[in-house]
Amino acid sequence: MPDADVLAVSGEPDEVRQLLAMLRREPDLRSAGLALAETEPAPGELGALADTLTAIVTNEALLTAVASTIGVWLHARLRPTRIKVRKGDVEIEVVTGKAKRAEDYTREILDRFAEPDEE
Numbered sequence: 001m002p003d004a005d006v007l008a009v010s011g012e013p014d015e016v017r018q019l020l021a022m023l024r025r026e027p028d029l030r031s032a033g034l035a036l037a038e039t040e041p042a043p044g045e046l047g048a049l050a051d052t053l054t055a056i057v058t059n060e061a062l063l064t065a066v067a068s069t070i071g072v073w074l075h076a077r078l079r080p081t082r083i084k085v086r087k088g089d090v091e092i093e094v095v096t097g098k099a100k101r102a103e104d105y106t107r108e109i110l111d112r113f114a115e116p117d118e119e
Contacts, residue, residue: 071106
C-alpha cells in the first residue's frame, strides 16, 4: 500500500455527519476509508460525540477530490460554518464567508497543505 496520510475534518457533530454523507456519495472517494471518529464524553456527558471525520488519502488526486468536495459543501452552507481540516501536523481552520466560491475553499485547503512545514 502506498504511503497514506489521514485527513481529519472536525466541526459541529451534525455538520460533520452531513459532510460525511456528501463525501460518501462521491464515487471517486470510495477508496478514501471515510469514517467518523468519536471523542470520549466529558465528565457529566451521556455519550461520545462524533465531531471528526477521517479520510485516508494515498495520493494527490485523492486529496484534491476530498478538498474539492469539502469546498462544494462549504459553499452550499446556508449558515456560517467553521471547520478544522488537519493533515499530519498541518491544521487549517476554514470559515464560510460571503461570496466565496467552492473553488476558493478548495484552493485555501490545498494551498495550506502544499506549504512546507514551518518549524
